[in-house]
Amino acid sequence: MLGSSSEERRRTDAEKALERSNAELDIRVHQRTRELNSAIADVRENELRFRTLIELAPFAIVVIDRAGHIRLASAAAYRMFGVDEGDLLERSVDDFLPEELGVKHIGDFDQDPEPRMLGLSRPLDAHRLDGTRIPVEIGLSPAYVDGQQMIVAFVSDISERRAAELLAAERAESLEQSNQELEQFAYVASHDLREPLRMISSYLGLLSRRYTGQLDDDADEFIHFAVDGAARMSGMIEDLLQYSRIGTQGGELHPTNSGEALSEVLRDLSMAIEEGEAQIEVGDMPWVMADSTQLRRLLSNLIGNALKYRGEAIPEISIHSEFKNSRWEFTISDNGIGIDPEFHDRIFRIFQRLHGRGEYSGSGLGLAVCRKIVERHGGQIWVESRPLGGSLFVFTLGEAQSQKEAAKEF
Structure with missing residues (x-):
């Protein structure tokens, strides 16, 4: 009993x-x-969110497996490739996307599965079901779906941008051609006008020498006006001829010591500097990529204007440079009569003058020449008004190597 109970x-x-x-x-x-x-x-919620994001995305999204088959595609992808919903799935990526994303390149992505962009450096075209091509940019990113590595392709249709770029390129080419034709016309016109004008000026000079003082005062004045007008026209034609040659007969851009170019210009202007008792301040000047002849002309025009358009005070001219945004920025400031801000753009146009010929000499081409030289060098030029009077002209030129390195090229 005891055992049973236990x-x-x-x-x-x-x-x-x-x-x-x-x-x-x-x-x-x-x-x-x-x-x-x-x-x-x-x-399920995350999957729903993911699919919602895919469906709402403005660009096409295609998920590709390592065999090159399309496993998932957004609504935008169906619209882009011109197929019915579902018809993209399990098809080869080669049917629609560029060779750069083809099956044979997927292995390369497996070796280096880092996000990247395609189509930035050169154009890529995707293919629609009807055979038409679409310019695209493609972003690639690795992803893991059901434990398998996939490639997510974000495909942007850039048809409108490509069309705008082509239109801009065509317009730029047309503008360049028009500019070349205009330069050629200016050159031919000014060149062909020089000979008849030279003859007119010669006979007007002869008329002045022979008959000045022998006719009445009105005749003397008329002869003087004719001689002066012929001289001004000759100067304008010569300036126009030089202006037309900036783009067509300019020298090669090479490392140039802007300090040496400036020293030559200041020597050429030494008489005007001495007569005006001008004070010139010069900072460190860099090596730049430039046509040395045109650089000297640019500096000569700007410094010459600072000497010409002086105020009542002794001219003070400062010339400096500073490296900004991968380019050299030159500044030439003065304490002269200054320029009203409303004319800051106008003064760089051809034959534009703000003063009468009786006040200051010149054809109105000097600053137009400066702008054309700077633009030929790939730079910009502008003017600013100084708070205490005078003007500040600024222009930019490309960086060159150091003096020691540049010397090796010669």
Whole structure:
């Protein structure tokens, strides 16, 4: 009896332990089920968000497996490639995307699965189902779907931008051709006008020498006007001829010591500087990429204007340079009569004068020549009014190597 009772208790204890284990197991199963259901819900929610983002994206999105088959595509992709919904799936990427993203290049991406852009340096064309081509840019990014490495391609249709670029290029080419024709016309016109004008000037000079003082005062005045007009026209034609030659007969751009060019200009202007008792301040001048002849003319025109358009005070001219945004920026400031801001653009146009000929000499081409020289060098030129009077002319030129390195090229 004693043994039977002990056996009964052990069985009862075992049954109770089993019940507790089953209860704990049920709790764990229910808990695990809730966690699994929650995870599944999260996955479905994330998948829904992902698909929503794909569908709402303004560009085409294509997910490609390592065999080169399209596994997922956005609505924009179906519209871009001209196929019905679902017809892209499991098709080869070679049917639609450029060779750079073809099956044979997917292995290269596997070797270096880093995000990258295609179509930035050279044009890429995707293919529609009807055979037409679409200019595109493509962004690639690695992704893992169901434990497998995939490639996500973000495809942007750049047809409108490509068309705008082509139109801009055509307009630029047309403008360049028009400019060349205009330069050629200016050259031919000014060149062909020189000989008849030379003859007119010669006979007007002869008329002046022979008959000045022998006719009445009106005749002398008329002869003087004719001689002066012929001289001014000759100067304008010569300036126009030089202006037309800037783009067609300019020298090669090479490393040039702007300090030496400036020193030569100041020597050429030494008489005007001495007569005006001008004070010239010069900072460090760099090496730049330039046509040295045109650089000297540019500096001569700007410094010459600073000497010409002086005020009542002794001229003070400062010439400096500073390296900014990968280019050298030159400044030439003066304390002269200054320029009204409303004329800051106009003064760089051809034959534009702000003063009468009786006040200051010149044809009105000097600053137009400066702008053309600077633009030929790939730079910019502008003018600013100084707060205390005078003008500040600024122009930019490309950087050159150091003096030591530049010397090796010669």
